[in-house]
Amino acid sequence: MKYKRYGKNVLALALGLGMTLGLFSGCGSSETDNASKGGNKTVKVADDTDNAFKDNDDLYQDDDSSVETMYLTVSQGNASENTNHTWNEINTYSVYDYQNMGVKKYQVEGLLQIGTGNGNELDPNGLGYYRTTPNCRVSIRGQSSSRSNVKSYKIKLDDEAGDWNGNTVINLNKHVNDGMRFRNKLMYDLQSEVDAMVSLQTKFVHLYVKDDTGDGGDGLFHDYGLYTYVEQPNKDFLKRHGLDRFGHLYKENQMFEFRKYDEIKLTSDSDYNADDFAYYLETKGDTDHTKLINMLTDVNDATVSPDEVLDKWFDRDNLATWLAFNILTGNTDTQSRNTLIYSPLNSNTWYLMDWDCDGAFLRNEDKVKGEAYSDYGWEKGITNYWGNSLFQKAFKSESFRTLLDKKIDDLYKGVLSPDKVQAKADELAGIVKPYVYGSDKLNARLTEEQYDSVEAGIGAEVTENYELYKKSLEDPEPFYIEKPEISDGNVRFTWDASFDFQKDELLYSFMLANNLNFDNPIATADNLYATEYDYVGTLSPGQYFIKVTVADSDGNTNPAFDYYLDENSVKHYGTVCFYVEADGTVRLDGE
Secondary structure (H helix, E strand, O other), X not given: OOOOOOHHHHHHHHHHXXXXXXXXXXXXXXXXXXXXXXXXXXXXXXXXXXXXXXXOHHHHOOOOOOEEEEEEEEEOXXXXXXXXXXXXXXXXXXXXXXXXXXXOXXXXXXXXXEXXXXXXXXXXXXXXXXXXXXXXXXXXXXXXHHHOOOOEEEEEEOHHHOOEOOEOEEEEEOOOOOOOOOHHHHHHHHHOOOOOOOOOOEEEEEEXXXXXXXXXXXXXXXXXXXXXXXXXXXXXXXXXXXXXXXXXXXXXXXOOOOOXXXXXXXXXXXXXXXXXXXXXXXXXXXXXXXXXXXXXXXXXXOOOOHHHXXXXXXXXXXXXXXXXXXXXXXXXXXXXXOEEEXXXXXXXXXXXXXXXXXXXXXXXXXXXXXXXXXXXXXXXXXXXXXXXXXXXXXXXXXXXXXXXXXXXXXXXXXXXXXXXXXXXXXXXXXXXHHHHOXXXXXXXXXXXXXXXXXXXXXXXXXXXXXXXXXXXXXXXXXXXXXXXXXXXXXXXXXXXXXXXXXXXXXXXXXXEEOOOOOOOOOEEEEEEOOOEEEEOOOOOOEEEEEEEEEEEOOOOEEEOOOEEEOOOOOEEEXXXXXXXXXXXOEEEOOO
16 A cells, blocks of 8 residues: 655644654654663654655555446436526536636536446445435536537535545546547556556446436436546545645646746735636645745746756656656646646645546547647647746756656656557457447447557557657757737737757748748748847738747757647647738737
8 A cells, every 4th residue: 555654744743833852752762772871862854755755556456447337317406506407408508608607507416326237226235225315416527528518527425425435526527539438547547556646546437317307308217328437636535545635736727837827826815816716726725825826936936946946846756757657648738737736735845646638649549530740749748848837947957857768768668668558458448449339329539440440559659659759858949929019010020939958059930921821921031040030011901820930950840839720620830820900900819
């Protein structure tokens, strides 16, 4: 069993309570020997190595690859608890609809019961077997996925209802955009075997729903197909995993890049706004944000060196392992979201954990669906993380890059070896595929032939990601393009400077056009040393595109961070769209 004990923090807590060092005397034979000889009594204080980030192995002993059967009967409740809604309403609105309407997410009451998996039998030892009245509340969950016609659900058990496998919050994810439908589970299963990482418990669930909300229900259970349960990160989660349940825990939302955001304030500040704070971070632990703010201040302070930041605020082993794991699995949507950050209450150290991994191992599926460029733009290796203030600072530490390189090699030869990853994918596919092309067939994203092709290549993706990582160490880093400025009838285009670990000479290429393909460009410039280009002349009102790339003296290149998403949801890397208005002003696309 892995269990985390914070030895050095016991002393900190004691001092905080006003205890004296004398209260610790008599602990250990060396102290007794000194006392018997008339010497001064000493205190043994644990060093930083005792603060290792370890998971509770006992949580992963059961066969969590089996499929649990759940029966959910939904009914209307009352307005005071916001449960007076229909099942049709629950499945109609996305989280964005609720934001636009300015109301909390609708809920319904539910009776959750567990099946045996043998026909329609209920488990007499399972949750809700003897219940005839509701024992939970149900709402949708997820962000962008909530726009899908097929929803994911959050089931919150009532206080007196008991628990399911120690959990009172049950997240059921449909993963409609995951053609494999097992990526999240694959990732967490692999993480549970990695030192310096904490995983989340997962389980496949076959869900049946009976609608008694009076909105067209027929009184029968309907097969909703396969879902994946993912453990809810909260104080109980911390306790189960041997972490500090009183500690700090945040879930990254939207675009949190460890910057000094004005909205990240203390709750006691007069201008604190909970919704503005939650745009970046959802608070799931202690609500005193002082330590968070102090950490962000140092991360973004150019006078504080990378090694100072790492040594004071982070666990290098966890940070390097977390990056290596996500780089090798291609879990690129972790630059600024889908991540949990945690710190014990009486420690400065912050740790990273994954939250939502269904974007991993997607390269082959994107190719099959024709949704990817061959070079993936900057979304590979360390360049994928360069726009994040924390990761950029860490990468500038040579000792950290050496540690990251070792973690990459160790994982590639061990837990994330292509053969091992492929074997695990084969196992999960054998469980999931009958559902994907059975009860979930209408939601399938791939043909069966495509499914088999993508699944068979998952292990090989680790090798591809490994090679992309090695290449990214040689590439100049991405950068951001600024908004064009019009002055005296001319247009100035500027962008941030790139960075190169080898300190190679960097040159920029610039293109301006009135079409996305850059056919017949209005202006081009190559081999620019400066991070600017002046277009002499006026641009008539209309839509324009600019593209900027950087190259080092060895021919390694990268586009700018900016990209344009076309009508087919294809990313055009290094490209910015802007408009010249009738009054001569400039407006960026999306403004």
